Amino acid sequence: VKTLLDKQLGTAVNLSVRKSESKVADSVDIEDIGKQAVFCRCWRSSKFPYCDGSHNKHNTLTGDNVGPLIIKKKE
Ligand code: FES
Numbered sequence: 001v002k003t004l005l006d007k008q009l010g011t012a013v014n015l016s017v018r019k020s021e022s023k024v025a026d027s028v029d030i031e032d033i034g035k036q037a038v039f040c041r042c043w044r045s046s047k048f049p050y051c052d053g054s055h056n057k058h059n060t061l062t063g064d065n066v067g068p069l070i071i072k073k074k075e
Contacts, residue, residue: 017048024048036072
């Protein structure tokens with residue numbers, strides 16, 4: 001029986017986003033977010049850190065169920 005750690009070893013979440021950087025971290029000023037901002041959590045977006053809908057293809061191909069983080073202002 002494989003443990004979760006066994007399954008994680010040798011796998012990468014990030015396949016293509018800014019691989020030359022030792023760590024991908026982003027900062028967004030709250031004032032720059034308008035009504036809402038949609039952030040990628042699947043690491044497949046071509047507009048990372050923002051979601052471009054690529055999670056749908058990823059989920060179809062892998063059986064995964066990931067989706068974006070939506071930050072929005074209260075109305
Ligand atoms: Fe990654 Fe939408 S593209 S969560």
